[in-house]
Amino acid sequence: MTDDTGDTDTAAGDASDSAAGDASDSAAGDASDSAAGDASDSAAGDAAEDFSLDRFHEALEAEERPVATASEVARRLGTSQAAARDALAALVDRGDVDRLDVESDPVVFFPTDWGRLATRERVVAFPDRREIVVDRPTQFTRARLSQFAHLVDTTGTDPGTRGYLYRIRQEDVWAAPFEDADGLIASLRSVLPRRFEHLEEWIRDQWRRAHRFRLYTHEDGYVVLQAASESLMGNVADQHLDDDHLRAPISETEAWVNEDAVAAVKRALYDAGYPVEDDRDLDVGDPVDIDLTTDLRGYQETWVETFLDARSGVYVGPPGSGKTVAAIATIAAVGGETLILVPSRELAGQWREELLEHSTIDPADIGLYHGGRKEIRPVTIATYQIAGMDRHRALFDSRKWGLICFDEAHHISSPVYSRTAELQTKHRLGLSATPVRETGSEEEIYTLIGRPIGADWDELFEAGFVQEPEVEIRYVPWRDEMARNEYASADGRERRRLAAENPAKIEEVRYLLAAHRDKKALVFIEYLDQGEAIADALGVPFISGETPHRERAELFRRFRDDGGESDSDRDDVDALVVSRVGDEGIDLPNAELAIVASGLGGSRRQGSQRAGRTMRPAGSALVYVLATRGSSEEEFAQRQMRHLARKGIRVRETNVAE
Template sequence: MTDDTGDAAGDDPPTSDAAGDDPPSSDAAGDDPSVRDDEATADLSLDRFHEALEAEERPVATASEVARRLGTTQAAARDALATLVDRGDVDRIDVETDPVVFYPSDWGRLATRERIVAFPDRREIVVDRSTQFTRARLSQFAYLVDTTGTEPGTRGYLYRIRQEDVWAAPFEDADALIASLRSVLPRRYEHLEEWIRDQWRRAHRFRLYSHEDGYVVLEAANENLLGNVADQHLDDDHLRAPISETEAWVNESAVAAVKRALYDAGYPVEDDRDLETGDPVDIELTTDLRDYQETWVETFLDRRSGVYVGPPGSGKTVAAIATIAAVGGETLILVPSRELADQWRAELAAHSTIDPADVGVYHGGTKEVRPVTIATYQIAGMDRHRSLFDSRKWGLICFDECHHVTAPVYSRTAELQSKHRLGLSATPVRESGSEEEIYTLIGQPIGADWDALFDAGFVQEPEVEIRYVPWRDELARNEYASADGRERRRLAAENPAKIDEIRSLIATHRDAKALVFVEYLDQGEVIADALDVPFVSGETPHRERRQLFRRFRAGSDAGTDSDDDRVTAGTDRDDDPDAAGTDDGLDALVVSRVGDEGIDLPNAGLAVVASGLGGSRRQGSQRAGRTMRPSGSALVYVLATRGSSEEEFAQRQMRHLARKGVRVRETNVAE
């Protein structure tokens, strides 16, 4: 072969994956005789070209960029690219602001392949067209930050490896974790692996254990840790006395505070205390678990603590009941409201063999302490009731809607310690960013990827649409323009044009039961009057509220087990005084924040968020979750006044859902 580049490309392309069987002459390699063109050409397969594009983080690359990424000369890279062009694997184009650039010819082939790009310095991993294997592996040690795309199989995923993810990774040692990481990434990243090993060591530096004389001991891996880290970050009243150079006697009432302080310092504490499980509880699960629920329970039993994180309808409550049965000891269930306490009692009856006499409810109206006790956070956190809960040897404490734990009024309940601590939440995110505190006080997250549940059909993925509503009332528009601050926010939320939009949406989806969410009571009354439907708020008496929810359920598939994790079985009991006279159904309800969580409100086929967009990301998830169920349509419309701060609030809430794989679209409503 001569040094003519046309001969190097050849009219008759070679059949091997290499750029050619006959190497071009060394002249093509430029002035550096140490670089042989046949080696450079052989290295440049289509896959190697893809790697160069990934390294450049661009869809196209010049010959010089390919040469730099593959460690060869520009001339050799150019010749090899010419061969790929002739084979039809790569196309080239001349652009005005750049030299000749090359890109894959068959983008369809590229698009159907899984692509994984690691950014080790940021500890981030981007996966396009991910396989179930890759996502399952990454979920063991990485946090899903964001998703892109709309259809299953086309989404891109952004993962971040945080220190708390390494601390909670379900592996016997750091080598097993690193092996799992290497099975996913295209190559090894020494710096990232060393950081992971360091975090793993941190997670095994301190532990709590029970001394044979009954008190709690904090043990450090070495003298320096106890003398420096512990002394620096723990308060004087946390430790009662030193025992040895690596051990100290812990004040019993300060166990939770010790764990939190050391976690904040970057040293999660292993809790190996021999805590009591209480008297045995006779309970067995009567409902079959899905595979992922079984995994949740198995993982929890291995760790003895954790938070089940999954969308409404994924069966967190049933999984929690299965956990209660597996632990088999006295259980305290903490909930944010009286309504939710009553629902838990019904759920236990519906899904287990527990004797109703063994279930007690402890709140403002009823105070029963039984082997399984359901109490509100507020009551359990009060000083005059704490001694009662402290004196019980709970084998399991279950924190339902556990994002409440970090709120000041409820935080004292987290000081209650038990052998097992379980949290439940659709999304434990709080706007203060205190989800780490939740994991410190209760446990690390355990849960399925929302997107995986959608793809598997366990939960119907909601279709979320933000609809930007214009001002149609000139007086309302002018009033908004002249207002400021909080008043502007309220006026945007109460835009009168939203009423017509709500009517239109309900008419379009006339076969779906509809929930309309509002932030302001006056607006709720106005919308309810316009639609001629009831309005349920915190001011609605409990008896009337239960009646309205029961009427809303009438005629729907209320017997399913998907109603926001809370089955309606048991709510129409013969001994319920509100059950009579409620056979007339309701197709729509207007609800205030009382509908966000903790009530026996069945799922709807249609949810319209008319106001309340200044709320939290968690609130957006809760409201979208009202439409999640195993079958049927799932529609969420978020109404935002065009040109107001509601636009930003709506996009912020919905971005949180998009990160979980929920499709979100935007529409401008006509004037």
């Protein structure tokens, strides 16, 4: 903070500043009164009368701090320090402003309402930094902010008292799910205490940026890049695109694009701050005979309509929101042969079942293309691993695909990215609960596939389409002295492993399973030794990448099964310990309880996937995250759960007793 004595505001500072720096508040007031009297009592009174609470708020916003000294207020409002101090004193007398002695400044001032709101939501905007701080945010506020702002950090440890720091980045504005800038601005105004013209103008400018370049198909069949102005083509496109990206200029605002470089053009301009609208004529592919047999929910219909209008995009929604059904509806609406890319063989088989359940497709028209089978059919389901291999190029070349569907779309920046030339001519649909990568390369998803399309998680919770999970971080102590000492003497990666495998977690898992014995449970682990130890201690199956495919499929089937009519007939499994094989894509609708025993060093996406295993249309949903107290796991747990909090999910924290 800036000290009152550091200001040099004309004659008022000669006596007032010295007194403020050397004496207590009362002495500062005496000196201030004396200085004010020297300058003129009536002038000071007039200044105080003109100084409103709104003017004080303006000073705080300019200072970008929630509190300010009299000298800082004077500097920001262009008045003398004496006049500012008298005006603040008048506001204090009226009860509009409070004053506080702090160690580094004689006196700081803040609006009284902020103190009164200590037990309620508080929203403070810093428009110059494009940041919004929210204490005790409501679910409504978190949901609105998640549409156009990035959650940077959270503070506080007690349940219900966290503060959230959001930042509005240009890519957040570009990807915001609104028809126009007015819709985005309306959402912004719904959460901020008042309007901020400068911030709103910046948002409108970013929105305009997202509509300054477009790709379209010329009547002669080639691809054209069109800029909104001659200067954009000359100063932006020409400077950021390589020579082989464009074949030749057509006019001052248009250029002939090398069709193999479409993805590179889009990525280069995105990096330059100008996302490209893609209005090209895309391949439709040979017809495929398929109709949807399941009624769509309202938001799913909106997803499909939005996709058909844009012809590319990523359906974003929590597990259980029906992204796969919406994708099948999209396949039927596009009506062309389709390639579906998935991360695992289990998910390939699951997709086949979903297609047969929700559409009229002939089973003979569905092909599986992975390590065990190599079938290419009108609708082919392949793994990303196979699709990224050069020797399987026939997968891309053998049919005229009209639609490419990327399930778990964050995998797109794997070797499949090398197929950009083949992919860019098709309709492109991505599915993901959280299209985020820790490397910050989410732009690769949006430039290669398309913009996000999706309902707010909160809207699905409120409408009852998806059960909102209860998430709790449980900080587990060291109970084994030998394990504690081994951790203390280790460093680096070994420390992380030891914290993850804290033996006390086994008993905590046992306690949680016993407390919820009526619920189907998944226990997630990172290290195989720990998985085996928990499985042995609890007498439940352990599934990892080493588990044979047939055995894995059978265990998943038994987990989904409700069993027979009597206990003696039951062959179902109520709990599974799973490694990363359970993170993505495995449909386990009976999972009512998830316990994350380790793996907290993973990505935000992994945290969402694991928590998401319990998000289903009905029934209770519980997620417990175990973190060794006093270790880096505390930070990792908070980071992963912060991403869920951004989606509107409430997260609480508990310290487990020694």
